[in-house]
Amino acid sequence: MLWTVFLLLNGLLILILLYSTRTRQTNEPPLDKGWIPWLGHALEFGKDAAKFLSRMKEKHGDIFTVRVAGKYVTVLLDANSFDAVLNDTIFLDISRHRNQVLKRTFNLQMPSIKPAEERKWMEQHFQGLSLSKLCTSMNTHIQNLLLSDQKDFGSSEWRQDGLFSFCYSLLFRAGYLTLFERRDNMTAVYKEFRKFDGLLTKLARGTIRGEESKTANLSRERLRELLSPNLLSRGSESESWQQSYYRFLQKEEVDTEMQSRALLLQLWTTQCNAGPAAFWFLGFLLTHPEAMKALKSEFRGLTPQDTSLQHHPINMLEAHSTPVFDSALKETLRHTAAVMIGREVVQDKVLRMANGQEYHLRQGDRVCLFPFVSPQMDPEIHQDPQTFKYDRFLNDDMTVKDKFYKDGIRVKYHTMPWGAGSNMCVGKEFAVSAIKQFVFLLLTYLDLEMCDPEAKLPPINHSRYGFGVLQPDGDLQIRYRLKRTQHAM
């Protein structure tokens, strides 16, 4: 027994030494192992990835390798070199790490599914006629929910709420009705989903313990039950997005257990970003009066004088161009969308940067792009990057500004809220349409103000870097009521 323990400890020590003794070889990116054996920079990375990676960028430049919990991760922060990673499907692998995260987070394993097939299925449903049906349905649900949520209150009565809860709840419910078409358990799903979403980052990183772990597992099971399909209760009318996805999984021979886990993943993918994005958008508008004024002025140009909420043409926004709106939304997402794009190095690779410099990457390491730090918050690309400028993406003649430069060279990706390459968001058009419709209806038909006119936006919850649109730590208290004259904006 003693010998076994001794041998195990020796093995462990050798492993630690092996990992700790890695040194930078010729042509490899700068190596920063951190001072904690094996863990390296894991704690700092998990606590606030943006702060940590900005510090590393200051120290090492646009490319460097850091040790994170026994893994070596090469971080690339030069947007003009991103294609060398995004387009490489031979030396870099997209699925391995993703599959591990899906297993940890959703208990999901679907070896029979080919990612390209699933992607094709998704794309079909978020483009052309299917997309326009989904957008119309979403817009109707947003409008109806907004109305029905008000109906118990007198028209002149103010209601108070946290802006984050308000936006997340309404857009989640509208999205759920659109894609899952089930009204019976909508509120229960939302409540359970928020519980699960609150623990998701710890689940994904594998750092969840004790009571929280129990809560997360229970919540995941409960959501799986709530999402189990109600196929038999439906008649022969056209099938919902969810039912169609189910059929796809059945065709791909995914077993029943995994089917409902996959549905939970889809619920999260399709619902976790739009509500938080709408929160930041409205939050920036409420705390930047010049932006709110410019947007309302653009709306006045769109709104016919004789509409009422019940008869409002929901495709009003689609029929007009809205340059101020589009720029302000893009600016919101530049500040708050923080995806991490990861790949596993499956064969030693030479990475050629846009400036011609070449770096060797080792098999077994990971590569990570974090567009939030650069290009999105890079002061050499976006002047004064911490400031919200609603017209940052507008030229003087109100055309779209899409030329941004670093060191005199045009930057190919100047902001990347939707990701890029083969994993880019397939729901982009749908999400933009939903957020715009939601904000438009809210500002057109509600009086909306902050409870404290001097209030500031709550800080960012730093643990969510890498998980799509960021969430706040706390909320912004607002009050709202139906406008008496609906066009007095």
Ligand code: HEM
């Ligand atoms: C502001 C809102 C949204 C943002 C910023 C956003 C952003 C993203 C990003 C960055 C990815 C890539 C994730 C990765 O590489 O790991 C992604 C994937 C995806 N998004 Fe969105 N998203 C939003 C809303 C939506 C909505 C409303 C839907 C659908 C209803 C949607 C559907 C999807 C799907 C299906 C994928 C997976 C694509 C794949 O794996 O190939 N997204 N999204």
